Amino acid sequence: MKVQRIAPKKIFARGFLYLVLVVSSLLMIVPFYWSVGTSLKLEKFVFASPPQWWPAPISIQSYVNILTRIPFLSYFSNSVFVAVVTTLGHVFFDTLAAYAFAKLKFPGRDKIFFLFLLVLMVPGQVNLIPVYRIMASLHWIDTYLALIVPNLTSVFGIFMMRQFLMSIPGELLDSGRIDGCNEFQVFHKIALPLAIPGIATLVILTFMDRWNDFLWPRIVINSEKLFTLPVGLAQLQMKNTSNEAQIMAGTVLTALPMIIVFLFMQRQFIEGMTAGALKE
Amino acid sequence: MSVAPYPNRVRRFMSKYSMPYLFIAVPVISTVVFLFIPMIVSFWWSLNDFSGIQAATFVGLKNYIQLFTADPIFIKTLVNTSLFVLMGMGIGPTLGLMTALLLNQKIRYQSAFRTAFYLPVMTSLVVVSTIWVMLYNRNGLLNSLLAGLGLGKLGWLSDPRVSLVSVAIASIWQGFGFETVVFLAAMQSIPRELYEAAMMDGADPVQRFWYVTLPSLRHVIVFIYIYGIIGSYQVFDQIYVMTSGGPVYSTSTIVHYLFSKFMDLRLGYASAIAYILFAILVIFSFIQWRFFTEKN
Numbered sequence: 041m042k043v044q045r046i047a048p049k050k051i052f053a054r055g056f057l058y059l060v061l062v063v064s065s066l067l068m069i070v071p072f073y074w075s076v077g078t079s080l081k082l083e084k085f086v087f088a089s090p091p092q093w094w095p096a097p098i099s100i101q102s103y104v105n106i107l108t109r110i111p112f113l114s115y116f117s118n119s120v121f122v123a124v125v126t127t128l129g130h131v132f133f134d135t136l137a138a139y140a141f142a143k144l145k146f147p148g149r150d151k152i153f154f155l156f157l158l159v160l161m162v163p164g165q166v167n168l169i170p171v172y173r174i175m176a177s178l179h180w181i182d183t184y185l186a187l188i189v190p191n192l193t194s195v196f197g198i199f200m201m202r203q204f205l206m207s208i209p210g211e212l213l214d215s216g217r218i219d220g221c222n223e224f225q226v227f228h229k230i231a232l233p234l235a236i237p238g239i240a241t242l243v244i245l246t247f248m249d250r251w252n253d254f255l256w257p258r259i260v261i262n263s264e265k266l267f268t269l270p271v272g273l274a275q276l277q278m279k280n281t282s283n284e285a286q287i288m289a290g291t292v293l294t295a296l297p298m299i300i301v302f303l304f305m306q307r308q309f310i311e312g313m314t315a316g317a318l319k320e
Numbered sequence: 321m322s323v324a325p326y327p328n329r330v331r332r333f334m335s336k337y338s339m340p341y342l343f344i345a346v347p348v349i350s351t352v353v354f355l356f357i358p359m360i361v362s363f364w365w366s367l368n369d370f371s372g373i374q375a376a377t378f379v380g381l382k383n384y385i386q387l388f389t390a391d392p393i394f395i396k397t398l399v400n401t402s403l404f405v406l407m408g409m410g411i412g413p414t415l416g417l418m419t420a421l422l423l424n425q426k427i428r429y430q431s432a433f434r435t436a437f438y439l440p441v442m443t444s445l446v447v448v449s450t451i452w453v454m455l456y457n458r459n460g461l462l463n464s465l466l467a468g469l470g471l472g473k474l475g476w477l478s479d480p481r482v483s484l485v486s487v488a489i490a491s492i493w494q495g496f497g498f499e500t501v502v503f504l505a506a507m508q509s510i511p512r513e514l515y516e517a518a519m520m521d522g523a524d525p526v527q528r529f530w531y532v533t534l535p536s537l538r539h540v541i542v543f544i545y546i547y548g549i550i551g552s553y554q555v556f557d558q559i560y561v562m563t564s565g566g567p568v569y570s571t572s573t574i575v576h577y578l579f580s581k582f583m584d585l586r587l588g589y590a591s592a593i594a595y596i597l598f599a600i601l602v603i604f605s606f607i608q609w610r611f612f613t614e615k616n
Contacts (some may be wrong), residue, residue, distance in 0.1 A: 061422055065436035068497070072439065072459055075451045087459035089467075133346045140343035152348065159355045161605040163554055165575055166594045168586050170358030171364070173372065190354045193347040223339040247592065252444035254557045255579070270446040274561050277450050283456055293445045302442045306435060309442065313498065314505045 072295075073239070079103070079288035086284045089178055102289035106276075114265050115272035120158050122187045122257075122268060123250040129192035130246045133237055137193070138201030142155070143213060153202075156195045175260055186260040191250065197242055204238030205231060246307075246313035251298060269294045366591035376588065383592035394593070396569050397577040400484055404573060405552040407488040408495070413544050416491070416499025417537075421529070423500070424507045434504065437497035446495065449561035452490035453477065456562075477563055480570035485556050487571050499544055506540040507533060540614075546608040550601050 078086055079102055080095040106112055140146070141153050171190055172181075180186040208231055216226040232239075254270045259269060268273065276290045302309055366383055368376035387394045419437055423430055438449055454463050456476035463473045476486040510533065518528045556575040559565055565572035565580070574597050581590035 056567045057422060057425060057427065061427070061433050064419065067435050068439060068493070071451050071455060071493070075454065079455060087457065089459065089464060091461055091464045106544070128531050133350075137344040137347040140340040144340040144343070146340040146398075149340070153342070155356075156347075156351065158349060159359070161602060162355065162359055163550075163594075163598055163601055165554065165578055166362050167355055167358035168578075168594070169582060169590060170361040171354055172355070173582050190350070193350045195347075195351060195355075198347055200323075223343075227343075248442070252446075254323055254444070254560070255575075258560075259582075270444050270557075273450060274446050276451065277561060284457070287450055288454065291447050291450045295443050298442055298444070299439065302439075303435070306431070306438075310434075310438065310505075313441075314502050 047162045075291050078167070078285055079292050081285055084286050099285075102283075102285040103293070105286055106289045106293065110272070110276060111265055111267075112272065112290065115267050115269045116293075116297070118184075118266060119251060119268040119270075120185065123247050125188050125244055126191045126250045127246045129188070130194060130197045130242060133193040134197035134242065135201050135205075135232070135235060135239060136227065138198045138205055139231050141198065142202045142205040143208070143210065144223065156198065160195050160199065164256075165241060168255070172259060181260055182262045182266060184266070187257055191256075194246070197246065200245075201235065201238055201242060205235055208234050212285070240308060241312040243317050244309055248298075248313075362591045362594060365509055365588045366595050368588045370588035370591075371585045372587045373585065379588070383589050384596070387589070387592055387596065393569055393572065394577060397572045397574050400569075400571060401553055401555065401573040402485060404488055404491075404555055405549055407485065408492055408552045409545060409548050412492045412496045412548060413499050413541070415496040416544070417503050419496070419500040420503035420507060421533075423504050434501065437500045439497070440494045441497040441501075443494070445491075445557035448490060448494045449558045452486075452493075453562055456486055472494055478567060480567045483563055483567060483570045490562070491552075491555070491558055495548075499548075502540060502544060503537065510536045517557050542608065542611050545609075546604050549604050553597065553600060 077093070077095050080098045080100065081092060082097065082099050082101070084132075085092050085095070112314070141149060175181050178185075180189070190288040212234075213226050213230055216230045221229060252270060253268070254274070256276070257268045257271050261271060264272075264275075273290050273294045278286050280286055343537035365376065367378060367380060369379050369382075423434055427433075457463070458473060458475065458478070462476065466472070466474060474482065477483050514532045514536070515528060518532050523531065554575055555573050556579065559571055559573050559576045560579070563571040565576045574593060578590050578593040578597070581587075581593060
């Protein structure tokens, strides 16, 4: 009797669990669905009442308009270029410096590292205006240089990679030194291959950060052909407040590349993003 | 024991240490040029009247005094930002913990559900904001749903009484999946033996959550709140896209106000705002530092 009474209760509990999960997942998905749907609607049906859950007729006019009237493809290539170059910079410079801080001895090492840690607390907005002025005095405003040069390395990246490289045994590095490698070769041939998992995390964190960056490119870039995707989309939204289908076409085009990359590399992304939180 | 001549000592020092100094050269130069010097310059400007065009004139603490005593809009941005942080931190991590608890059961399609919660985290705030501007439109989906329930239309972003809440809702929706994923990963690393021991002592699921799960998540919870508070205090992208700080400054936040003062070429004033933000964040960084050094 008892067993029979528990079973339906359990089934009910499982059903409820799935119901909550499905409903809350829908709350996450519907805004995305709605933006794709809207981008495929004719402008006059965007705010139809009752709402059109399925666009009828399906129209790609908004995409055609966006791609022909606005240099959306150059926003995309600008975003890719800036994010890739800065990420490569981080991988090279942060890892190399982290290696020196983790595995080499030199005068002033710990003092310099301590000063690095202090700046970790400083919010970017404090430096924003002076760095803008530096860019202006170098005549770098409205060039790729302003987007790239100040962002080639980060204290956070060095800190993270140092934690990672500390775990590499010193004997392994010594064996390389005995074989006659110079310090850069030891780094390149022994430390770097062992640091690949850490570098993967660094790549994901940096790339996401640069790809989604908004305030800095908004300030230093004025010409449309140099806009990154977030700046271009914000501009489109401000100029076109009445044409919601076009704004959504732009939104979909902006969001799509990152979502595709994420769906293919989900495990790496989630591990990378949680690594920082859990290791603390 | 003869002392080597000076150039020799320099040469020996260089040959011994040139590699490590070379390795850290670019980050050190970059940090000095783009962080240390700007930090000091920014503080100096905060003590000046400075437009960026004319030379700066030293005014002492005038900018700070003016911000706190003669600029009601700034006080409003402080209140708005703090309310935004309170709403976000009051709801976001709790939602994250609840969803992580649901996902931590033996369920099918766990990773598909996790993806759903995580998708907005991957998406840029500008994208999320343009989507929510559409949902919040006077004739948009949310008002249609309200109408379906027999309720009136809400001016989600146009009514100053609700605009800040609307921005907060969109931001929570975007961000809590990060907390879900972090809590879930932390829960999965709690040793199974702890739960088995608790079950042998006859603990029910609520007690197991209270006495095993929650204490094991202590450090992650502190990290989530501090990281969340520091990040939320710097809110800008959503404000810029969704409301530009309006209507009537009801959604103006510290960084958005700083941005508008920068655009008005009041660089000294904007620098003072940046330093006030810095001071607020230092308090939370200090709490975090105290908490984590206590642990070790």
